[in-house]
Amino acid sequence: MIYILSLPYSLLFYIYLLYLFYILYYFIFIFLKNYLPMNKDTYYPSLFKKQKKQILNENDKFTYPCSIPLNTYYEDDRYNVVNKVEKEYITVFGFSSENTEKIVELIKTKGSIKNMEYGRNYVNVTFEDVNDYEDVISMNRTMVEGEYIGVFRNNMVSRGNIKKKEKGLISKMLEYLFG
Known part of the structure; x- marks a missing residue:
């Protein structure tokens, strides 16, 4: 009889011990991780205010002037979508409004256009x-009139019916008990 009554107290003692070990683990390995002595594997240059050296190759240096326009779609609301978007289309971006005509002429030389929408x-x-x-697509990252342009292909895939995640047994029980 005494053995049965002492069982919950010993169980609480073991839970308390596990809790203390967890706190000790957290303090040593998580909290003191930044204050432990350094190894070769744990070197953080930002702690000692050292910066990584940037190595530039000869190919990384630009020898000709280039500009990247900083226009956004949200600056003006007169460029709204007029036509329904097709399943496959190409987006050419990254040019200024002064360079639009040159880009459009270049695109027209590449093939027969079905639809073109400007922004x-x-x-x-x-x-x-x-x-x-x-x-x-081969025009991606090319320079036209001193500006780099980007090209990417948009494929809109029909995803069908997306399955909704069902509630598990425990969440159903908790919802039933606590509303």
Whole structure:
């Protein structure tokens, strides 16, 4: 009889011991981690105000002037989407409004255009032929009139019905008990 009554107290004692070990572990390995002596594996240059040296190659230096326009779509609301977006289209972006005509002429030389939608610093293009997309994608990271342009292909995939995550047994029980 005495053994049965002492069982919960010993269980509480072991839980208390585990809690103390957890606090000790947290204090030593988490809190004091930054204050322990350094090894070769744990070197943090920001602690000693040392900066990493940047090594520049000869190819990294620009020898010609270039500009990156900082226009955004949100500066003006006159460029709203007019047509329904196709399943596949190309977006050409990163040019200024002064350079738009040159970019459009360059895109028109790449293939037969089905639809073209203009923005302040982007153009969405759909082509009649699938092979024309590859020609325009090859223009990615090229310089046109002193500005770098970017090109990427948008593929809108139909995802079908997305399965909603169902509640588990414990969450259903807690909801039933506590409302």
